[in-house]
Amino acid sequence: MSSDWPLWEVFVRAKGGLAHRHVGSVHAPDQELALRHARDTYTRRLEGVSLWVVKSDEIVASDPDEAGPLFEPAEDKIYRHPTFYDIPDEVKHI
Amino acid sequence: MPSLPPIEKDVQKRAEKARPKGAFDEPETLTADPLEDAYYDYLLRLGDDALILGQRLGEWCGHAPSVEVDLSLANMALDLIGQATLILDKANNGDGDDLAFKRDVLDFRNCWLVEQPNGDFARTICRQLLYSTWQHMLFQQLAESPDSFLSAIAAKAVKEVAYHRELASEWAVRLGDGTDESAGRMRDGLDWCWRFVPELFEVDQPLEEMIARQTVPDPRSFEAEYRAAIGAVLAEAKLDVPPDQRPILGGRRGHHSEHLGHLLAVMQFLPRTYPDSVW
Numbered sequence: 001m002s003s004d005w006p007l008w009e010v011f012v013r014a015k016g017g018l019a020h021r022h023v024g025s026v027h028a029p030d031q032e033l034a035l036r037h038a039r040d041t042y043t044r045r046l047e048g049v050s051l052w053v054v055k056s057d058e059i060v061a062s063d064p065d066e067a068g069p070l071f072e073p074a075e076d077k078i079y080r081h082p083t084f085y086d087i088p089d090e091v092k093h094i
Numbered sequence: 095m096p097s098l099p100p101i102e103k104d105v106q107k108r109a110e111k112a113r114p115k116g117a118f119d120e121p122e123t124l125t126a127d128p129l130e131d132a133y134y135d136y137l138l139r140l141g142d143d144a145l146i147l148g149q150r151l152g153e154w155c156g157h158a159p160s161v162e163v164d165l166s167l168a169n170m171a172l173d174l175i176g177q178a179t180l181i182l183d184k185a186n187n188g189d190g191d192d193l194a195f196k197r198d199v200l201d202f203r204n205c206w207l208v209e210q211p212n213g214d215f216a217r218t219i220c221r222q223l224l225y226s227t228w229q230h231m232l233f234q235q236l237a238e239s240p241d242s243f244l245s246a247i248a249a250k251a252v253k254e255v256a257y258h259r260e261l262a263s264e265w266a267v268r269l270g271d272g273t274d275e276s277a278g279r280m281r282d283g284l285d286w287c288w289r290f291v292p293e294l295f296e297v298d299q300p301l302e303e304m305i306a307r308q309t310v311p312d313p314r315s316f317e318a319e320y321r322a323a324i325g326a327v328l329a330e331a332k333l334d335v336p337p338d339q340r341p342i343l344g345g346r347r348g349h350h351s352e353h354l355g356h357l358l359a360v361m362q363f364l365p366r367t368y369p370d371s372v373w
Contacts, residue, residue: 005160026162029268036261037162040169 007056008034010041012048018093020052132303134185135203136310138193139346141181142204145194146354147225148174149361150212159215166261170222173254180247195365199355200348207290209345209354216269216276217283222262224287227323228294228313230255235311244310263327270331277333284328284336292341295320301346
């Protein structure tokens with residue numbers, strides 16, 4: 001049965017102020033049940049306050065074969081990392 | 095392996111109290127302290143409904159149509175077992191396990207609907223829709239009860255039950271308005287479950303006592319609303335409301351289908367074979 005159902009990617013917001021994070025995927029016949037399945041599968045232990053689901057085949061992904069041109073040029077640009085100053089302790093999420 | 099402990103502790107006493115054959119449909123008459131008995135009885139009814147339905151849903155674990163549905167059903171089962179634990183603990187001074195695992199079938203006070211076998215997924219959904227819709231309406235009112243225990247448990251559980259009701263409704267619509275086969279299975283499931291609905295609205299003497307104390311809602315007050323709500327879900331599911339059948343009553347007085355004994359055999363085997371085991 002579930003193999004006939006489309007796959008949905010699941011995103012959970014752990015608490016207010018944080019971004020939704022990808023946590024996994026579920027099979028479901030439609031978007032309402034995808035949310036139910038995501039709730040029952042990924043928020044059983046109080047993991048979240050908000051859920052997103054999106055059909056997996058609607059996600060546009062980069063081609064692994066192009067990883068070189070896409071990502072390697074960033075390797076030697078260490079000045080882009082915010083590591084040259086101290087982050088105040090009060091700043092929790094950066 | 096230790097020998098099996100005796101199940102019936104007071105067979106003689108019980109036999110003396112037994113009513114004549116066929117008398118289970120007769121309303122219960124109360125003895126001793128009617129108010130205390132009625133309160134205890136009410137706790138057993140609520141607690142046993144949750145316990146038995148939780149056990150039934152748990153039987154799906156590992157057998158559901160998909161891993162996601164497996165989790166949905168197990169989550170509902172755990173919600174219900176949690177409710178049963180609180181209610182039966184209250185009924186038995188903190189030892190709900192004793193009530194769950196050491197009573198025999200005639201002492202259970204759950205309704206017939208919840209003990210019905212799972213059947214296929216469609217029948218399980220029909221049973222859930224019919225029970226959760228009733229439980230949701232009941233608990234919404236019970237949350238306003240002046241009895242602090244009942245109002246607290248209902249207020250906590252009503253959110254869980256609202257979810258059960260929504261989930262069952264959504265599946266009912268998808269199966270009813272799905273393929274010919276899924277619609278046929280829903281019709282069969284409804285046909286199986288429908289005769290157990292009137293019991294949910296039956297008011298016998300112990301319940302009458304509780305209603306008279308204004309501690310608990312009269313289920314008849316939301317029967318019309320219930321039938322309208324079920325009718326709306328079935329209409330969306332493109333299913334006909336089944337014709338009313340001869341009501342099956344008696345679960346609240348300890349008269350059950352043969353299915354409950356088999357359920358208890360599985361549920362109670364371990365604690366009866368290895369009493370007070372811990373691990």
